[in-house]
Amino acid sequence: MKVVALFSGGLDSILAVRLIQEQGIKVVGITFTTPFFGSKDAEVMAKKISLPLTVQDITDEHLKIVKNPKHGHGKNMNPCIDCHVLMAKKAGDFMRKKGASFIISGEVLGERPMSQNKAALRVVDKESGYDGYVLRPLSARLLSPTIPEEKGWVDREKLLSISGRSRKVQLELAKKYNLQNFPTPAGGCLLTDGSFSNRLRDLLELNLKPDVNDLELLKYGRHFPTKEALIIVSRNQDENNKLIELAKDDDLFFQVRDYPGPKTILRGKASEKAVEMAAHLTVKYGKAKNVARVEVWCWHPGKERKLMIVNIL
Known part of the structure; x- marks a missing residue:
């Protein structure tokens, strides 16, 4: 079985990959680039953890949602929910192309209150066109079971229930997996x-x-x-x-x-x-x-x- 990871190169996305790899599932990554955010961190960290990674430029489509986001901007010009919808859709299309079975994301429930609450995550799943196929391993046990969990492709009991903005659990896992020199969570998108x-x-x-x-x-x-x-x-x-x-x-x-x-x-x-x-x-x-x-x-x-x-x- 093969899975597509939405991979930013940050600690959360690395841990999501590790949790799925531990269940014997092959993971390939996809990351996106625009003038507002790049792929450098993802490319560096993918090499460190031997993750095959595809970089896709989404500038044209992304700029359209920056100008007129369906779900509005955040504090500045960041259209986070619409951006996540676009990325999930692109990852889903890539999943089909690669013959993979589902998508994983490093999103943590409540880590970003406006774009990673339960309602926002549901919007992303539904509007991406891949509802039920987006698994968030770090918070899965706090969310409704996805198709991969229901069909037994992954063991839900081996997934996590992290929530909130504290990084304590993630940092402990980083020690367990001997992960070092990963990017800090802040500063990824100029639109913020x-x-x-x-x-x-x-x-x-x-x-x-x-x-x-x-x-x-x-x-x-x-x-x-x-x-x-x-x-x-x-x-x-x-x-x-x-x-x-x-x-x-x-x-x-x-x-x-x-x-x-x-x-x-x-x-x-x-x-x-x-x-x-x-x-x-x-x-x-x-x-x-x-x-x-x-x-x-x-x-x-x-x-x-x-x-x-x-x-x-």
């Missing part, structure tokens, strides 16, 4: 970060139909949204390089002439007001901010540079 979420809202309000490049750009620099454009000012040389790497043909670059300082990128409608604002911000965060009259280069990537004058005092 308030600052990043605000940047994303500003981008969506521009109605630019953002692509992966736009979403990557949100990760860098200081952001100054206008009604028609985004202005991003780099904070260091690494971010200068990132802005150059991510620049589109229609973007406008700004850089102070003869003084060290940041690169600035203007994305969206380059109105006179937006251009003036971008130039002033470039001066403000550079070394020429106490000079009365500053020359600023302005150019489209690959095009001729033009000089504009910024009067500071």
Whole structure:
């Protein structure tokens, strides 16, 4: 028998795999990537525990639910319930493709009160299209029996009844299985970060139909949204390089002439007001901010540079 594990690389997902492997069942993993969360932790930990792992990019479908989640956002822009539905559906489709029998997840009842309560878990199971085939080994004995348990594919008595936010039981199990250097639970998804979420809202309000490049750009620099454009000012040389790497043909670059300082990128409608604002911000965060009259280069990537004058005092 073969099983598909929704695998994040965190301790809970590793333990879920171990519990099922102990019952003599072959486990293969699947993990997902978007500009908001990656697969690095999952790939590293999968290698450590010799778990075959497939990485699947779900950016397009995920962005649609970020914009308009059926079950709403969390504290920030994280559409957790809708995201879990999407992942369970993708895992179920992968299960069929691989000829596997059911899905396992490392979710723990009550660990995340809004998205891992009984009602939310039921929504995920039903709306994924794989109701009854999603087994959560760490909390299974607190939940209704799944098809794998009812049919005797797994021994329910060997599954666990963990609930709540305490990690005590999981850490004890980590010692038992000699698991080390696993990722911490926090920080996995940028959509839970308030600052990043605000940047994303500003981008969506521009109605630019953002692509992966736009979403990557949100990760860098200081952001100054206008009604028609985004202005991003780099904070260091690494971010200068990132802005150059991510620049589109229609973007406008700004850089102070003869003084060290940041690169600035203007994305969206380059109105006179937006251009003036971008130039002033470039001066403000550079070394020429106490000079009365500053020359600023302005150019489209690959095009001729033009000089504009910024009067500071």
